[in-house]
Amino acid sequence: xxxxxxxxxxxxxxxxxxxxxxxxxxxxxxxxxxxxxxxxxxxxxxxxxxxxxxxxxxxxxxxxxxxxxxxxxxxxxxxxxxxxxxxxxxxxxxxxxxxxxxxxxxxxxxxxxxxxxxxxxxxxxxxxxxxxxxxxxxxxxxxxxxxxxxxxxxxxxxxxxxxxxxxxxxxxxxxxxxxxxxxxxxxxxxxxxxxxxxxxxxxxxxxxxxxxxxxxxxxxxxxxxxxxxxxxxxxxxxxxxxxxxxxxxxxxxxxxxxxxxxxxxxxxxxxxxxxxxxxxxxxxxxxxxxxxxxxxxxxxxxxxxxxxxxxxxxxxxxxxxxxxxxxxxxxxxxxxxxxxxxxxxxxxxxxxxxxxxxxxxxxxxxxxxxxxxxxxxxxxxxxxxxxxxxxxxxxxxxxxxxxxxxxxxxxxxxxxxxxxxxxxxxxxxxxxxxxxxxxxxxxxxxxxxxxxxxxxxxxxxxxxx
Ligand SMILES: [Zn+2]
Ligand SMILES: [Zn+2]
Ligand SMILES: [Zn+2]
Ligand SMILES: [Zn+2]
Numbered sequence: 221x222x223x224x225x226x227x228x229x230x231x232x233x234x235x236x237x238x239x240x241x242x243x244x245x246x247x248x249x250x251x252x253x254x255x256x257x258x259x260x261x262x263x264x265x266x267x268x269x270x271x272x273x274x275x276x277x278x279x280x281x282x283x284x285x286x287x288x289x290x291x292x293x294x295x296x297x298x299x300x301x302x303x304x305x306x307x308x309x310x311x312x313x314x315x316x317x318x319x320x321x322x323x324x325x326x327x328x329x330x331x332x333x334x335x336x337x338x339x340x341x342x343x344x345x346x347x348x349x350x351x352x353x354x355x356x357x358x359x360x361x362x363x364x365x366x367x368x369x370x371x372x373x374x375x376x377x378x379x380x381x382x383x384x385x386x387x388x389x390x391x392x393x394x395x396x397x398x399x400x401x402x403x404x405x406x407x408x409x410x411x412x413x414x415x416x417x418x419x420x421x422x423x424x425x426x427x428x429x430x431x432x433x434x435x436x437x438x439x440x441x442x443x444x445x446x447x448x449x450x451x452x453x454x455x456x457x458x459x460x461x462x463x464x465x466x467x468x469x470x471x472x473x474x475x476x477x478x479x480x481x482x483x484x485x486x487x488x489x490x491x492x493x494x495x496x497x498x499x500x501x502x503x504x505x506x507x508x509x510x511x512x513x514x515x516x517x518x519x520x521x522x523x524x525x526x527x528x529x530x531x532x533x534x535x536x537x538x539x540x541x542x543x544x545x546x547x548x549x550x551x552x553x554x555x556x557x558x559x560x561x562x563x564x565x566x567x568x569x570x571x572x573x574x575x576x577x578x579x580x581x582x583x584x585x586x587x588x589x590x591x592x593x594x595x596x597x598x599x600x601x602x603x604x605x606x607x608x609x610x611x612x613x614x615x616x617x618x619x620x621x622x623x624x625x626x627x628x629x630x631x632x633x634x635x636x637x638x639x640x641x642x643x644x645x646x647x648x649x650x651x652x653x654x655x656x657x658x659x660x661x662x663x664x665x666x667x668x669x670x671x672x673x674x675x676x677x678x679x680x681x682x683x684x685x
Contacts, residue, residue, distance in 0.1 A: 234501060235408060242408045246348040248357035248380075249372060251281035253289055255409045257377065271367065275300035276311040277352045296349055299340045313358050313365040323665045326363065330354055331661075354661045361386035378402050397657040397669045400456060404656070407453050416454040418461065418512045419446070422549045426486035426519055429470050431651040437462055441517075460654040461506055463673045465513035467652040468493060468583055471616040471678045475644040481612055481683060490523040494579040496567045496608065497587055498528035500535055502672070504561075507545050511557045515550050522555055525577065529562040529570045531600060536561045568603045582608055583616045586672055590627035605635035609681040618650060618673040623666055625675035632679065641679045650676035 237243040250257045251269060258269045258279075269279040270286065274297040280286040300312065309315060312333060321329060334353035338345045358365045359382040366382075373379040373391065376398035381387040408414055419441040430436055437459065438447045447455055469485060476482040491514065495503050514524045538561050543550075546557040562570050570576060592599040608615050609632075617632075619625040625647035633641055654672040 235405065236413065236501065240413065242413050244346065244348040245405045245409055246278070246351035246355070247402065247405060247409075248279075248352075248355065249377060250279070250406070251285055252278050252348075253285035254281060255406050256281045257406075272297060274298070275304075277356070295341060295343070296337075296345075299337050302340065303337065311365055312353075313356055313363060316358070316363040316365070321363070327661070327664065330356070355659060359386050360388055360391070373398075375399060376402060394669050400452075400655075401657040401659070401669070404453055404456065414453055414457055416450065416458040416461070418458070418506065418508055420512070420516075420547070420549070422516050424519055429466070429473050429485075431470075433459055433462060433466055433652040434655070436466065456655050460656045460672060461509045462513060463652055463654040464503055464585060465510050467585075467618060467650060467673050467676060468581060468616060469514065469517070470650075470652045471583075471645065471676060472581055472614065475614045475678050475680075478644050479642065479680075482614060485518065486520060488518060488521050488580075490525070491521060491581070492525045492577055492579045493527070494567070494582045495526060495528050496530065496582060496584045496604065497532070498530040498585075499532045503585060504528055504533070504536070507559055508547060510559075511545065511547050511550060515555045515557060516547065523558070524556065525558045525560065527560040527562060527570070527575075527577075527579075529565050529567045531564060531566055531596075533561070533563040533565075536563050538563050538565075566600065566604060568607045571607045578610065579613055581614050581616060582610070583618075584608070585618050586620055587617055587628060588619070588624065589617065590624065590631045601631070602635075605632060608632070609636060609641070609679070611681050612683040614644060614678055614680045617677045617679075618653075619647070619675040619677070620660070620670040620672075621663055621667055622647075622675060623663065625677055629677050629679070636681065639681055642682045643677075643679050645676060645678035647675055647677045650674060652676075 235242055235245055244252070246252070247255060247257075249269070256267050258267055267281055269281060270283075272278050272280070272286065272293070277300060278293065280289065303312065304310070316326075316329065319329075330353050334345070334350055337353070356365065357367065357370065357380055359370060359380055362382060364370070364382045369382055370380045371382070371387070373381075373387075373395060375395045378398040378401070379391050379395065404414070419437070421441050423440065427440070437455075438444060442450070442455075442458075450458070472482070473485040476484050498504055510524065510526055515521055540561075541559045543556055543558065545559055546555065549555075550557055560575065562575065587601075589601050589605070591601075617625075617628050619628055629643070629647055650673050653674045657669045657671065660668055660670040
């Protein structure tokens, strides 16, 4: 199923557009304009939603909102109508239940349908329009799409089934995350991007990081009252910021416990961190998160030097920011925070440049090392793999799913087969993963919801004795 590789981008499920604003999001049982919802499970609170009679793929709370959206929806709707006329079907998914598709074929069916419609559009399809194909309102089991006969899960309002037999038990595992995702999407659609302040607490003694991001964040950094005041949605977004720096710290802490030659985290006076395959919206959004979670939590740490490299890192000038970005605590305590940007640069080119400083740790977040279609469809990791492992320097990798993490490790091992790797932490669930749910189309059968940094692996090249 090679054509699905082009869908790698959908892994990221970003709801922010390039300007950092919230883009339109498709929520199947809500009005596309105002996000008012129809809850079959709560008939008392019912609002009537009208499906667009042209394409039957999008709904509105009334004519006013349908009219408001028509200018943007018109060309898409016409293209879908052409397909329907040609095939003599009332809706795009009307016959799917008869096809008895396997989960993989169902995935391909939606993807191919999307591509077909996109080809007839004279503009790129918007992400919310892609979502109309990828996450339609159909029965989870038989894909039946008759809206009048579909039930929805009363827990998450994001899961649909035609009859009790088709209400799968396995849904329980994802129900809470789907609800959280819905709440985030609705709040952000209505009010715009949710703000979340980084904690400004300075820890004056070193304590081991507990095996839980929420515990560390709530008990040590924000405080229970602070967390309560933030609310669940803001706190969830804060876990995503915090997950990047804290995953590095947790990985380093655990690695130091397991092997000689890696200094204990609490004793570190300086740290040089290389972030490989960095991207502006992820590793580099809100740069203060690196300062706040490294320099403000490690009392002994005086200097933090972070280099961001990657072909997909664009829109930042190359070079260093010496202390310009540090927080007031660090300024007062004479702690140094240096950010070094190497945009449009592969790590294997960076290691040969004059800007290279030997790192204390190398990190690749949500890296997909195993994928041979990385940057612009080419196998960009092949050249980088040997450069990720400097003798004795720990390498931290994170992955989205349980299936991907071992594949990343395997590729790394294959690339350094002559010098076996020391596996400090085999692929495992990362207690410092983000709590912000993202939909996952690419490997939805394994896990329909994924989180940034969900799995962690730590390795290093053995030191020559
Ligand atoms: Zn509306
Ligand atoms: Zn329509
Ligand atoms: Zn069904
Ligand atoms: Zn549910």
